Amino acid sequence: MLPIFPVDGTLPPITDLLLVLVFAFAAGVVGAMLGLGGGLFIVPGLVVLFGVDIHLAIAASLVSTIATSCGSASTYVEDRLTDLRTGMFLETSTAVGGLAGALIGVTVLASQAPVLIFAFIPVVVLAAVLMVAHRPSDVNPDPPHDRLADRLALGGTYTRRSGERVPYRVTGTFGGLALVGFSGLGSGLLGIGGGLFNVPAMHSFMNVPMRVASATSIFMVGVTATAGAVVYLFAGYLSLLLVAPVAIGILAGSVAGTRLQAKASARGLRELFVGVLALAAALMFVRGMGWL
Amino acid sequence: MARTTAAFPDVPEYFPQLVGAVLRGGVVLSAILFALGVFLAYTGGAAIMAPARLTGSQFASELRSGGPTALILGGLIVLVLTPLLRVVISFLMFLRVGDRAFSAITAIVLAVLAGTIVIGVLA
Numbered sequence: 302m303l304p305i306f307p308v309d310g311t312l313p314p315i316t317d318l319l320l321v322l323v324f325a326f327a328a329g330v331v332g333a334m335l336g337l338g339g340g341l342f343i344v345p346g347l348v349v350l351f352g353v354d355i356h357l358a359i360a361a362s363l364v365s366t367i368a369t370s371c372g373s374a375s376t377y378v379e380d381r382l383t384d385l386r387t388g389m390f391l392e393t394s395t396a397v398g399g400l401a402g403a404l405i406g407v408t409v410l411a412s413q414a415p416v417l418i419f420a421f422i423p424v425v426v427l428a429a430v431l432m433v434a435h436r437p438s439d440v441n442p443d444p445p446h447d448r449l450a451d452r453l454a455l456g457g458t459y460t461r462r463s464g465e466r467v468p469y470r471v472t473g474t475f476g477g478l479a480l481v482g483f484s485g486l487g488s489g490l491l492g493i494g495g496g497l498f499n500v501p502a503m504h505s506f507m508n509v510p511m512r513v514a515s516a517t518s519i520f521m522v523g524v525t526a527t528a529g530a531v532v533y534l535f536a537g538y539l540s541l542l543l544v545a546p547v548a549i550g551i552l553a554g555s556v557a558g559t560r561l562q563a564k565a566s567a568r569g570l571r572e573l574f575v576g577v578l579a580l581a582a583a584l585m586f587v588r589g590m591g592w593l
Numbered sequence: 594m595a596r597t598t599a600a601f602p603d604v605p606e607y608f609p610q611l612v613g614a615v616l617r618g619g620v621v622l623s624a625i626l627f628a629l630g631v632f633l634a635y636t637g638g639a640a641i642m643a644p645a646r647l648t649g650s651q652f653a654s655e656l657r658s659g660g661p662t663a664l665i666l667g668g669l670i671v672l673v674l675t676p677l678l679r680v681v682i683s684f685l686m687f688l689r690v691g692d693r694a695f696s697a698i699t700a701i702v703l704a705v706l707a708g709t710i711v712i713g714v715l716a
Binding site for chain 2: 312315318357364367368370371372374375376378379380381382383384385386389390392393396397400452453457458459460510513523524527528530531532534535536537538539540541542544545546548549552
């Protein structure tokens with residue numbers, strides 16, 4: 302039987318702390334390789350493997366999301382891969398969603414841990430479906446005009462690594478705002494980052510090139526997770542001894558995962574992802590039913 | 594190198610570098626504080642604050658106490674303030690160059706984040 306991580310402030314055996322660190326590192330590697338952050342894996346892992354209360358697991362995941370977002374976004378922003386205009390515009394909606402989700406989590410669902418555990422399962426399944434179904438498509442050279450996007454001059458020219466220049470004009474701002482707001486809600490409620498829905502919202506819906514959408518999502522989730530993390534902090538759900546190893550582990554893992562990503566095949570990555578998610582959903586179900 | 598030109602024409606060239614530096618500085622500092630706090634907790638054998646609802650003054654006294662709890666809590670605060678600082682800098686930059694639309698957009702994000710902290714402190 303795996304250790305139960307103590308949350309009353311007493312120090313767990315150093316081996317337990319190292320186990321959490323190693324697990325968070327693995328979640329960070331997989332999360333970064335898939336461009337999702339570690340939250341989708343760290344929350345079920347902490348709940349099922351380490352017996353952590355789901356609220357504390359969500360709070361730790363939100364904090365580590367801020368860390369990985371800031372770490373990765375700093376590089377992408379300096380490299381000019383982030384679409385700062387579209388990202389800042391969409392943050393208005395994800396921040397509100399993140400705040401709302403966290404407030405629901407610490408009030409209505411404060412004593413409803415099983416509801417949160419079961420809520421995870423459809424999200425995880427949806428993530429798997431999105432990942433398999435989502436085929437990066439080309440940018441539409443002439444999308445329908447969107448008044449707000451035109452007014453804010455959202456879009457630009459994306460230069461591929463090959464040197465090919467792809468001009469893109471953003472469209473579908475209202476649908477995009479709604480989708481990333483939903484993504485923020487998921488982030489605040491379940492601690493799952495939000496890249497999962499941000500990227501399809503920007504790429505498939507708003508006509509942002511795939512790589513730019515990814516870099517922009519990483520930039521945005523820092524703000525989303527901050528709104529959520531502050532709520533959990535003040536509601537008393539932050540376990541300092543859990544947050545520190547989880548954040549350090551995921552941060553280090555995401556640095557390693559980003560390097561590995563370049564070497565892995567896209568198909569192999571998707572299979573890895575679906576496998577890990579199926580496992581996460583099954584474990585959460587077992588936990589939610591109280592069988593473990 | 595893959596890149597996008599979507600940027601702010603009126604804002605100085607160094608803006609993305611500044612944003613990147615703020616984000617990296619914040620995350621590195623908080624990771625150091627986290628690691629130091631955990632290290633000190635294990636070498637000194639001190640207990641760490643249990644998860645609990647804190648009032649503003651309890652918060653401040655935990656921070657002033659020094660020791661592992663203060664270090665990890667400090668790392669947490671640095672981390673939470675990092676995206677906030679990035680939004681503040683962007684807002685001031687847009688204000689300075691007279692970009693009204695993006696001043697308003699960043700002001701909304703800032704209001705939500707600041708509102709979250711205010712709600713937390715009051716509740």
